[in-house]
Amino acid sequence: MSDSETIATAGDPLDLTLSDAEVEQRRTHLVEFIQTQTAAAGVDQTVLGISGGVDSGLVTGLAAEALGPENVHGLIMPSTMNDEKTMSDAERVAQRFEVPYDVIEIEPIVEAFLDAYPEAQDNRMAAGNLRVRTRAVLNYLVANTEDALVLGTGNRTEALIGYFTKYGDGAVDCHPIANLYKQQVRQLARAVGVPESVASRTPTAGMWVGQTDEEELGIEYDTLDSILALHVEGGVPASATAREIGVEANVVERVRALYEGSTHKRRVPPGPEEPY
Numbered sequence: 001m002s003d004s005e006t007i008a009t010a011g012d013p014l015d016l017t018l019s020d021a022e023v024e025q026r027r028t029h030l031v032e033f034i035q036t037q038t039a040a041a042g043v044d045q046t047v048l049g050i051s052g053g054v055d056s057g058l059v060t061g062l063a064a065e066a067l068g069p070e071n072v073h074g075l076i077m078p079s080t081m082n083d084e085k086t087m088s089d090a091e092r093v094a095q096r097f098e099v100p101y102d103v104i105e106i107e108p109i110v111e112a113f114l115d116a117y118p119e120a121q122d123n124r125m126a127a128g129n130l131r132v133r134t135r136a137v138l139n140y141l142v143a144n145t146e147d148a149l150v151l152g153t154g155n156r157t158e159a160l161i162g163y164f165t166k167y168g169d170g171a172v173d174c175h176p177i178a179n180l181y182k183q184q185v186r187q188l189a190r191a192v193g194v195p196e197s198v199a200s201r202t203p204t205a206g207m208w209v210g211q212t213d214e215e216e217l218g219i220e221y222d223t224l225d226s227i228l229a230l231h232v233e234g235g236v237p238a239s240a241t242a243r244e245i246g247v248e249a250n251v252v253e254r255v256r257a258l259y260e261g262s263t264h265k266r267r268v269p270p271g272p273e274e275p276y
């Protein structure tokens with residue numbers, strides 16, 4: 001959407017916040033999930049990108065709790081699209097959870113790709129996805145070298161609408177927070193002790209300067225979560241969903257279209273049917 005368009009906002013969004021007891025249950029469950037995944041793979045070590053955003057803040061805290069901070073390798077990977085405050089907050093996350101980390105500037109790597117294929121230079125989506133995929137390559141470089149699993153930071157909201165880069169931030173070994181809607185991610189992040197400046201940061205994919213998720217999508221997260229929970233996952237008809245939360249019917253239809261259009265991102269790439 002263009003910046004002049006409004007961001008769809010429900011008059012009466014669904015309250016998906018968890019009770020304090022549910023937050024603690026989830027926290028325990030997700031910590032155990034990380035322990036189970038690493039044990040099943042026969043490794044102790046994990047690696048993840050830390051961006052200064054709430055999703056990676058939460059996964060960093062959960063992983064440190066699950067495995068001990070010495071078994072979590074943080075990668076802070078600034079590009080020219082990231083602001084300094086966000087990157088120093090990424091360092092604060094690592095420091096808060098006592099996770100060892102490296103800072104790797106990705107722009108020289110990105111530039112090498114764009115020099116090799118200059119046609120993508122002025123395509124902000126292609127170049128943005130390149131930055132995201134460059135971080136994935138670095139995650140796996142560490143994973144291969146240190147016998148580590150790559151921890152994903154994708155949440156339920158992003159997965160359902162395909163709001164991630166295929167084989168970029170989607171290229172991971174497990175998804176610890178895949179069952180949490182965005183508003184629940186914030187709740188858990190506060191519970192595990194993610195710094196408040198990170199827990200309350202406006203979500204951004206950092207693919208271009210000034211990008212915010214809600215502006216790009218043209219919808220507020222609480223509204224998006226409500227439509228996903230009621231209509232896409234809950235099976236409530238579109239018109240009833242629109243009435244219940246107080247949005248135009250076309251907003252619900254738009255979310256449904258995002259869900260349907262991103263099916264390919266949630267599947268293993270298909271091959272032809274046997275036996276031919």
Ligand SMILES: Nc1ncnc2c1ncn2[C@@H]1O[C@H](COP(=O)(O)OP(=O)(O)OC[C@H]2O[C@@H]([n+]3cccc(C(=O)O)c3)[C@H](O)[C@@H]2O)[C@@H](O)[C@H]1O
Pocket residue numbers: 125129132158162163164165166167168169204205206207213216264
């Ligand atoms: N029907 C289909 N069946 C199989 N494959 C299909 C396909 N349609 C496209 N494709 C393939 O998928 C590609 C497009 O997918 P992709 O490369 O992911 O690119 P695309 O979905 O166009 O862009 C990624 C989106 O995710 C957002 N994002 C990215 C990274 C992080 C975050 C964040 O929240 O932090 C958000 C980003 O802002 C952007 O809106 C096509 O070039 C094609 O290769």
Ligand SMILES: Nc1ncnc2c1ncn2[C@@H]1O[C@H](COP(=O)(O)OP(=O)(O)OP(=O)(O)O)[C@@H](O)[C@H]1O
Pocket residue numbers: 048049050051052053054055056057075076077078079082135153169201202203204205206
């Ligand atoms: N500059 C960066 N350095 C390291 N990792 C990054 C960077 N930018 C993005 N990532 C990785 O890509 C993931 C996906 O980005 P995404 O924006 O969805 O999550 P977030 O930044 O943690 O939270 P938010 O969505 O609220 O901004 C991050 O969680 C992080 O693992």
Ligand SMILES: [Mg+2]
Pocket residue numbers: 051053054203204205206
């Ligand atoms: Mg982000």
